[in-house]
Amino acid sequence: MTPGPASSDPPPKDPATLPRAEFAFPGPLRDRLVRAILDGSKTTTTGLLVDYEHEGEPLPRAGSRAVVVDSHDRPVAVIEVTGVRVVPLGQVDLAHVLDEGEGYADVAAWRAGHERFWHGEEMRAALGDPEFTVDDGTPAVLERFRLVADLRPADG
Template structure:
């Protein structure tokens, strides 16, 4: 059993959730350790991703109720989160309240960080950033960490 499977097994035993599955294990953004720490501390309870990337990769967007394992920069599991809500909206309609729930700074920091991140990632697909591009806004709850 690898570290991720063991972490999930520990979560299931401690929370009496045996028999359920997690959707994926992943790192947040380009600062995986910092963002993972924010999740563990309970300061990060939301995340924003580009809707078109789900389309490019032919992947379904996250759904309410799903569980995910958050990894740090060494790809070690640090937390289990459960999706509380998912909304697809234009990026320029994301509220300050939502941006602050990401726990990374003020609204301007959130905007600048996401614009830079999306601009770079979109280049790989020969696409350009647009302020009204659709984004997936997820709220989640940390349900387990060690």
């Protein structure tokens, strides 16, 4: 048995039994985010409360685990939530932005990049609202997590 990232961690459950963690939509952005998770540079993510509500999904909870899937729907990692905060979008802090591992050096650049995603056609279609927009008061779900297991084949 190969130890995980921390030898004191219990082995992850069978990934097939865990909920899925899908970062962005399949494609280049998801591929970059998954690489950042696997290399350890991404330890936070931001969602919108409206997205959880629209999907009827509960907010993540500290201690919960999920399997990260890549753009080809393959399980590539298991992550564990270590913290969750819901804050107005205008209150997202620099530490969270930097820990997203997307290369943003300040909150303004992060916000502009995320607004392009949230105001994009795919997100608006997923929410069923072609006019969807965010503002400083939009509730954002700030999730912190850690990599528990890299599920990629060792040979590959």
